[in-house]
Amino acid sequence: MAEVCRRLGARRGKPLKLSPYPLDVPGPFGLWIATPVVDFILYQQETTNAHQQHIIAHELGHIISGHSSDDGDEAGWYESFPDIPPDHVRRALRRTHYETDQEREAETVATLLLERAAVLEQVALPSQTPRARRAQQALGEQQDWL
Template sequence: MWSSAAAGDRSPDSFRRLRRRCAARLRALPLHGLDSTEALCRRLSVQRGRPIVLSPMPSDGAVCGLWLALDTTDLVFYDQASTGAHRAHIIAHELSHIICGHRSAEPLDAGTAAHLFPDLDPALVRGMLRRAAYSTVQEREAEITASLLLHLLHAAPAPADGSAADPTAARIAATLTDPPRRRWSPC
């Protein structure tokens, strides 16, 4: 279940408020015409005035994605073993941290840094986000934003006659845009 950091609110309303905040943030961005996470990277690079470089990293089972904000470049790493939709979601999640302006209070440990980036000068690293669990508001916000981003990137235009091309996709889209009003249970 979702909760707010301040009040420990575990209500469906808390989730809806967070989702609305994420959706509003995305509406403020020029995302029209994008159809891939790579296109999103290019658009965000232009907006930020600095390149965003996507790079696979060795799979260690502990970290599937990582964002490093260097002085002049944002590096987004993803598990090299990930494929297709999983890879797109990892990248969208890390890009969501950028979009949301998140920063981490948890530094990358020396062993992991040496394993992943043996040639990287630690003095260059301005900010870093490393996450292995979805326990913080920032992680939930990035996860929701990533899901909304992927929905926007892969949403097909509706047929001209107004009918749904795929009933299952229409139900999923309706769920994303209008969550149910009933009480949710963590079970």
């Protein structure tokens, strides 16, 4: 997901900064904070690596889908993140349920991103047998959509 963030940031002309953070439990596992010059994806540092990758992919789903904040999403988060000036925050998403179309869409994009990452990891593995190498040559290179 770090590579997806790098590529998406380059494509959008604004970097995406990933930050593990001890988010309160219960509460959201991830948070996207958009500013004019950088976007932040904060994710729960107190969970497994696989869960962290899913959280990041979900927040990327919001960005890729062009989701906006709901009323009140920005309220109350400024005290928790003193490094981000409140007047720079343009958007913040921090939901804890999947009852909205935006949340379901972000979850679908996250699933697609993680599936694609898994495929690319398998393709990147070196072929050990002549038969496997022939199969890779016949199938050609994977074309990534990001």
